[in-house]
Amino acid sequence: MTVETSTIYLLDGASGEEAEAQLRDAIEEKQLVDWQTRWQPALIAILQELAQRQVPIADWPQSWHWNWRTKMARVQRLLAFKGFSVVCANVTQGLMCVDLTQPSRVPGRAGRPLVYVDYLEVAPWNRPEFGTAPRYKGVGTALVSAAVALTRAGRIQGPDRAPLTSAGGWVLSWPVRHDRSRSRLIAPEPQILRNDARTGTRIPRGGD
């Protein structure tokens, strides 16, 4: 399988500078090893602290029991599911698995195919809700952007996808609803915007 890689830019939480990263349209063994050997120790330390503070399990991060190796084994070779990952500084910073067989529930588009985000998780050190400053910001946004771009690529004629970049060119913006009851993110119709280098503003596609 050929893995397609796009260069994206995250925000380095410590320096405030842009950090070059790769958005990959796959979750490979390297990502699973990172999840096991880097994410898990960090997550366990966080869970130990939550347990020590007697925080109820219901308030723990929703992904605390996720096993990405099992999840990916379950959908291996199935065209209906696709994995994405974000890698920065040679370490996996975020993972996403999407389902390509789900229908849209958005009024006016109900029943039409869309890319459904089944699972999305960013590395524990990038999650501000754990009380520390994220090492990299924008990982989840990049992954949801990839899902939105894939929805459009499957639906419309033209280029396979909009470039995903924060440094210039086309960017994607969309309202995201977090369905907590199902632990899933639903990304409805995106709005494609274009960075206007001259004014520094973002212009809707076709609006210039």
Place this chain on the structure above:
Amino acid sequence: MGAKRTMTLNLTDAEMGVLEELSARKDLTKTAVIRQALRLYQTVSARIEKGEKLLFENDATREKAELMLL
């Protein structure tokens, strides 16, 4: 998406009619309809091979019908 390969698909008038109708109804390209069909067929086949069943249920009557795949 990875590398793409091209093939010629020979369809009857009736099959092409269905493909065009689905393409218009779902707001998809014909290629996207075929891709979606392939994903669903593979998913359903894989689950049936694991011993699961594909059932349709009528919301009003609660009547269930099993879909058999060839």
